[in-house]
Amino acid sequence: MNPTISLFTPTPQFANDLADVVRIFWGGAQFRVNEPGGEITVAHTETEENGVRRCRIAMTGACSGCAEKTRGISSDPLLEKRYHKRLIKQALYDVMKQVTGRTPPWGSLTGIRPTRLLYEGMSRGLTLAEAETETRDIFDLKPEKAALLREIIEVQQTLPAPRDDEADLYVGIPFCVSRCAYCSFLSGEVGKGKQLPPYVDALEKEIAGTLALMDRQGLKPRAFYMGGGTPTSLSAAQLDRVLSAAQPFIDRALEVTVEAGRPDTIDAEKLAVIRSRGATRISINPQTMHDETLQRIGRRHTTAQTEAAYALARKTGFSHINMDLIAGLPGENLGMFLETLRWSRSLAPESLTVHTLSIKRSSLLHLWEAQLPDGEMVARMVDAGREEAAGRGMQPYYLYRQKHMAGNLENVGYALPGHACVYNVDMMEETGHVLACGAGAISKRVDPAIGRIERAPNVSEIKNYLERTDEMLSRKQLLWQSDWKRSAPSR
Numbered sequence: 001m002n003p004t005i006s007l008f009t010p011t012p013q014f015a016n017d018l019a020d021v022v023r024i025f026w027g028g029a030q031f032r033v034n035e036p037g038g039e040i041t042v043a044h045t046e047t048e049e050n051g052v053r054r055c056r057i058a059m060t061g062a063c064s065g066c067a068e069k070t071r072g073i074s075s076d077p078l079l080e081k082r083y084h085k086r087l088i089k090q091a092l093y094d095v096m097k098q099v100t101g102r103t104p105p106w107g108s109l110t111g112i113r114p115t116r117l118l119y120e121g122m123s124r125g126l127t128l129a130e131a132e133t134e135t136r137d138i139f140d141l142k143p144e145k146a147a148l149l150r151e152i153i154e155v156q157q158t159l160p161a162p163r164d165d166e167a168d169l170y171v172g173i174p175f176c177v178s179r180c181a182y183c184s185f186l187s188g189e190v191g192k193g194k195q196l197p198p199y200v201d202a203l204e205k206e207i208a209g210t211l212a213l214m215d216r217q218g219l220k221p222r223a224f225y226m227g228g229g230t231p232t233s234l235s236a237a238q239l240d241r242v243l244s245a246a247q248p249f250i251d252r253a254l255e256v257t258v259e260a261g262r263p264d265t266i267d268a269e270k271l272a273v274i275r276s277r278g279a280t281r282i283s284i285n286p287q288t289m290h291d292e293t294l295q296r297i298g299r300r301h302t303t304a305q306t307e308a309a310y311a312l313a314r315k316t317g318f319s320h321i322n323m324d325l326i327a328g329l330p331g332e333n334l335g336m337f338l339e340t341l342r343w344s345r346s347l348a349p350e351s352l353t354v355h356t357l358s359i360k361r362s363s364l365l366h367l368w369e370a371q372l373p374d375g376e377m378v379a380r381m382v383d384a385g386r387e388e389a390a391g392r393g394m395q396p397y398y399l400y401r402q403k404h405m406a407g408n409l410e411n412v413g414y415a416l417p418g419h420a421c422v423y424n425v426d427m428m429e430e431t432g433h434v435l436a437c438g439a440g441a442i443s444k445r446v447d448p449a450i451g452r453i454e455r456a457p458n459v460s461e462i463k464n465y466l467e468r469t470d471e472m473l474s475r476k477q478l479l480w481q482s483d484w485k486r487s488a489p490s491r
């Protein structure tokens, strides 16, 4: 059901958050805020009395239901804003449960980093188990989802906590050999490769300037990550130049990841360069073992190429390969996903990321509508991914959610003990500084103790990036020059 909804609310600043709650249940719902004419009307009213806020949601029209929630008003304006929004969302969520008869796996939780809620509870003095229970009860999470969050945090707590005097280095290669239909990354096709040489020149310059900034600021290397796009869209010589520019960082980093992504971009020469420059982890991502699906989604490679790429990577000496799979691809059913999981066992990756398909372009939704597995089937795929990972001795170590995900589910990274990727955790939890180079890359300075995060984004257009590389460096410089009281970070 994808109705048009007239939403009447005295707090239009929360209208998008309320729409997100409805879309947990009705993914394509459209909204008119404080305007009549929808097939369904949602009326939000509220009162404040004796320090208590009472919020009521009434739905009328094609569906009907109502719910009321109350909560004491906090004297802290920032906290109060958060609690106020949560109260309205929960009342609306209760109405949606009534009218649909469904309880979604992640309850009323929207937003991408659910582990944050547990960390926030722990920062208030709760134990991890208490924070799990609190989050489960407030947001109506299925117990297995709440338990997943706890397991993830247990693994994260075994990793070296980020320190204020260190930073990750991210290098972005926003190119791919062709464009997958569902791709939401910033990536241009390599085409004849004309943009690559000037891009590598600019990147060398930006990396050198960034390392100099680190030296001036007394920042030590933590994790290195080269992502994209697909970094192996570059030639072996270009990869060598970029990695050698980052060599002083790589030599002292905790871990070094290079995404090799598309199996059809990998050859022995590139792998040898990546290995000799010190990469400890690469990613080779089949997404599915079914060639007909790969064709359908525009990934121009085959399962045979993936197998060859894994064999080559092992021969080159890589002892940590990550594999990405996608649950919910068009034309696939549970049996096909189980086949992919069984097949992936034969390649024995040390870490496995199970994504749920997220489609942001409505044109694709339209094209694939009849072929997309329903939310319940995708949920079974995701569960199967979890069982498969557990069966191989892997532990979940990071999780994020996106909008427009099939079944409103999650993406989870699993790894064998000792193989969790520190950079992935830093990104998800936003507890460590990141210096980022390349078009569209975003540098971050964080103070987790007070929840402060400041960002310096690079321009995303490649042409602009080439023309304004010096300015990208200045943006990072400014980020670290700003008056910022440093305090002991905690994960």
Ligand code: SF4
Pocket: 175, 176, 177, 178, 179, 180, 182, 183, 184, 185, 187, 228, 229, 230, 261, 262
């Ligand atoms: S390989 Fe990845 S980055 Fe490249 S087009 Fe496909 S989804 Fe996008």
